[in-house]
Structures are given as C-alpha cells and as structure tokens.
Amino acid sequence: MHLTSKLPEIGTTIFTVMSKMAADHQAINLGQGFPDFDPDPKLINMVSEAMKNGHNQYPFMPGIEPLRDVIADKVNTLYGHQYNKDTEITITSGATQAIMAAIMAVVHAGDEVIVVEPSYDSYVPAIRLSGGIPVFVQMIPPENQDQAFRIDWNMIADAITEKTKLLILNFPHNPTGAVLTASDFDALEEIIENTNIFLLSDEVYEHIVFEPQGHLSLSSRESLAKRTFVISSFGKTTHTTGWKVGYCCAPANMTTELRKVHQFMVFTVPSPFQHALAHYTKDASTYENLPDFYREKRNRLYEGLLKTRFKPYVCPSTFFLLADYSEISDLNEAKFSQWLTKTHGVAVIPVSAFYKDPDDPLSNHQLVRFCFAKKNETLDMALERLSSV
Template sequence: MPSSSKLPHVGTTIFTVMSKLASDSKAINLSQGFPGFGCDPVLLDLVNHYMRAGFNQYAPMGGVPLLRERIAEKTKLVYGVDLNSESEVTVVSGATEALYAAVTAVVKQDDEVILLDPAYDSYAPAVELSGGIPVFVPLEMPDFSVNWERVKSAISDKTRLIMVNTPHNPSGYVWTRQDLDTLADLIQDTNILIVSDEVYEHITFDGRVHHSLLTHPALRERTFICGSFGKTFHVTGWKIGYCIAPPKLTEEFRKIHQFLTFSTATPLQYALADYLSDAGRYLTLPHFYQKKRDLFCDGLKNTPFQFTPAQGSFFQMVSYAHLSDESDYGLSVRLTKEIGVASIPISVFFSDGSDRKILRFCFAKDNSELHLALDRLLKVKL
C-alpha cells in the first residue's frame, strides 16, 4: 500500500555512498570515520574469554554494572566529576543511538532544537522524527567556532534543546572553557536542555584540553553527554557507546533506550570493563593520533590544497576554493575514481548543502596507507 515518508528529503548517507564508491574503485577510503587498523589484541582476548565463559545472554537494560562503574571511574579521573553509575550512566549500542534516544526523550511536537551548522547528519532527522523543528545556527568560518550572538538570537520560547559537538565533526574545532561559560549564561534562566556529542573526547592535539560539558556544574545538570568506545578503542563496528545524564534525564532516556535496543552485546561490555582498568589505554590517545595528524598534514603541504591542522577528532579538512569552482561532491567522486583516494564533501554537513569547496579526510589509518594516499593526492589536477 502507498505510504508517505517520515523523512522525504533524506536518502542514503554520504558515508555509505562514498565507502561503497571507494570499495568499487579499489580506492583508499579516507572518507568514512573508522580506523584502518585493528584494536589492541588484549581487548580481543578479553572478548573471547567472556564469550567462552558464558556471558552471552541479555545484559541489564542500563548496561553491565561493572562497565558503568568503570565509566564513572574514568569520568572522575579525567574530568574530576563524581557520577552515580546506577542512576547517571547508560550503556548503549553506539553513540548514534544515544543521540537519538536523548532527543526522543525530551523533544515534543513543534519544539525547536538549535543545531550548530554544519552538523553531523543524524542530528536533524532525530529532531524531525520527534516532531521537533531544527533551527540551524551557522558556525563561524574559517575555524568553525561558535558565534554566540547568533545562538542567542535563535533562542525562543519554543527552544527545548541545543545540540553541540566537541571536538567537532567535520572541522575538528575544540570548544574552549569560554564556550562552556557562554552557553551556561545563555540558558541559565530557561528550561533549555543540551545534548553534547563528545565521541572524540580523547582525541585532541597540541596540548588542547577537551572541556566536557560535565565539567561545568550549571551545564551538567541539564545535559546528555554521548560518548563512544568505538572511536576511543578503534572498534567502531562493535557499536558500543554510553550516555551520561542526571538521574531525572537518565530515567527519561532509558524509557526510549529500552525500546530501541534494550541492551548492548554482553561479552563486549565485560571485555571493555576489564580493559578500562588501565587508564593509559585512553590517556595516550592524543599522542597516538597527533602523530598521524602531523604525518598527514606534513604530506598535504606538498599538495595544492590549503588547510589548518585540525584541533581534534581524526579528520582533516582541506580547501581548494583558491583553485577551482568544481563542486565538492563532484571532486570527491572524481578523486575516488581517478586517483584512488576517497574523501567526504563537507557540503553534506550543511543544512542548505552549502558548497565551501572543502573536503574532509580521515587520517585514522595505518601510516603506510596515509603515505600512499598522500602520494596519490600529489597527482590532483584542479
């Protein structure tokens, strides 16, 4: 029978499109944001241990208690914030689920949700599926910092939620403490809630500190923090993340979570709980990824692209606006087919499809693969 689409303007994501094109073209895939190397064998051994030990049935809906305790311990160590692991931490099947469940838990018909533009592509659909209205506030070019006056102007009596992301995808911009203070001042006399996408929390460069919204008391009491073990431990295919929120918000969050996935893979949770006992496994990530960012940026200096090294995340943006009027989508497809390097056109992150002549490359790959990609990028003709 005929039916109308709930998301008539949404098609297959660019990440699926470009990864398929990369595979079909036998290109180096620097498009979709997943590491091109394996995780620590110790983590794999732990998963095998728990599978064989019989930990293969449903986990508790909120997550394995030991893993939630380890997340609380990590939060205390990194951010100096005490959490109640039972009432403030929920394990989910990927950060995208956390984002969706948080939005669905609090957004009602005709509520307005402020999105900082460009934004990750799952934000707006989550808002729309709850009957909410996305209100896009453009970030400042060229560094993609927040224009707080624009945010202030966008707030209305219908604003229910603001969605933020630091380190930012696609730009890599890392929020400052002043950003947190300004946001807190803007919403202090309102009922506005926050969803904070912090999946790249451990990937910052040049001595920058990730200022989690958890560290600001006024923001913590009204924020859903969404994190990702997939990004942190190079296991994006496991789809394991978590949401940290105050008890009342967690209660509403779990009402949605229980009907989305109910629970997340049990042996993986126990393995991660064990693995988190060694803090060095995530505290060393900035150094690990900075070496890859620096390697990639050093090579980019020999190409015609212009760029500023990313402040965080594992993405590097490059501009070709000074060289060509070719569309970013067209160029990303052409480079994939002609020289064998896949990237993401960042116009897909903008609500209006704005083409700034910028491509995004993922440098979370083996060094040999990065060297090969850079050699191919030297052949770019614009």
C-alpha cells in the same frame, strides 16, 4: 501500497555513497571515519574470554555494573563530576543510538532544537522523528589555514525562542575538528541561565584532542551538567567502531526518560563487549595515549598535503583533517569529492554534506574532510596519488 515517508528528505548518507564509490573505483578510502587497523589484541582476547566465561545472554538493561563503574570513575577523574553509576549512566548501542534516545526522551511535537552546522548527520532525522523542528545556526568558517571553525554565541542566542527545548553541541567537532574553550562555556552558561533548555553534548572524540588544554566536557561545569546528556563512545577510543558500544551520562531524571526509550530501541548492548571494555578501560593508558598516537598520523597527513596543491587546515582534535582545494578546482564540494575519487583514486567527504542544504553556496567553502585513522602505508599511498592532482 502507498507509503508516506516520515523522512522524505533523507536519502542514502554521504558516507555510504562515498564508500561505495571508493570500492567501485578501487580508491583509497579516507572518507568514512573508521580505522583500517585492528584494535589491541588484548581487548579482542578479553571479548573471547567473556564469551567463554558465559557472558552471552541479556545483560542488565542500563549496562553491566562494572562498565558503568569504570565510566563513573573515569569521568570523575578527568572532569570532576561524579555521576551515580546506577541512576545516571547508561550503556548504549553506540553514540548514535544514545543521541536518538536522548532526543526522543525530551523533544515533543513542535519543540525547536538548535543544530549547529556543519553537523553530524544523525541529529536532524532524530529531531524530525520526535516531531521536533530543527533550527540551524552555522558556525563561522576559518579565514585562513591557522584557524578552525567556531561558534558565534550571539547567533545561538538569537535562535532561541520560547519553543526551544534542546541545543545540540558536538565538540570535539566532526567534521571540522574544532574544540570549545573556557570562554565558550562562559558564553553558553550566560545564554541558558534563565531557560529550561536541555543540552546534548556529543563528545565521542573526547580522547583525541591535540590542544594542551585537553578535552573540556560539559560535565565539568555543574551549571551545564545538570541539564546535559553527555554522550561518548568506545568505538573511537578503542578502534572498534563496528562494535557499536557507547554511553550516556545525565542527571537521574533525564536518565529515567532516556532509559524508557533505550529499552524499547535496543533493550541492551552485547554482553561480551561490555565485559571486555570494562576490564580494558580500567587501564587509563588505553585512552590517555590516544592523542600521541593520532598526532603522529595527523602530522603525517598534514605535512604530506603541504607538498600537494591542497591546503590543509589546523586540526585541534578528532581523526579528521580539512583541506582547501581552491587551487585545484572550482567545483562545489560534492562534485569535487566525486571527481577526486573517480579520477585520482582517493575518497574524501565534502564538508557541505554536513549542512541542511549541501548545494547552497553558503555550505560550500571548497573544503573536504580527510580521515587519518589509517595505517601509515594507507596514508602514504593516498598522498602519493594526491601529489599528481
């Protein structure tokens, strides 16, 4: 039978393509963003204990109270905003599901949603499935290795129309590692002050920021928090990307609509993981020590790449590092990534894959993304191979 696709332009994600290529060619996978090391044994034991203690049936739809309580305390301590654990915090099946639920909760047919490029790949499909229209605004690429990508707020303002319903922000930024500053918040406040625009703030890398300022959450400003879905994830914080446990903090009226979608997408999230994460996250050191942990890995990869023909760029946050390959090849980013995987056995992700049109010259800056959330020996093996490129 004939089937008309709701997402005709969507194929297999670049992450799946490159990971399969890495496996096919026995390449070291520095592409997809997942650690190749285990989480804290204490956390694993806590999951086992939760199972033994009978937490194996459906938990409460919005998430168990102890975990929502821990999140409320953490956000208040770090960002100075007090969310109501009962009406404003929802545990989700990873950040991706929270993003989908938030978009579907507020976006109606014909609504416009501003997407900042390069952008994470789940945003646009969620917008289209909701009947919305993505409006793309490109970030300004760095002019040298000491700069990061940045937003031109005038371009954001110019993209706003009477149909604009939502603006999606993702900082700390994947794939570029860029972070927002207080002046960015000032500009954002001014732009949306007299509008009815909602914000979605994807902050899954909130605890992996290397700048002295730390992470600036949109929840830290009341004018922004009152219209924002703030989304984060335990996967990046606890090295458990496969557990798919995230959460969304938002005002009560927005949370009510999000939960209507959430309950019919997944209903709830595995009980033993929630109980384990509630106990584990009570200890603030489990996330406060992350910047130092990942800074060592970032520096290891950065300094290693300086000894190759790659030119690594500044990395303010996340566990991704961008590098310029212009001294090596004039191939576009996708073709270079495939060549590097096949020929030299190191898989990376082309930054162009995070744009609506990966083949457009404006989407290609001769940059690839390396993931350094790997064992030191994995990074060293990759650097050895890259030294011959």
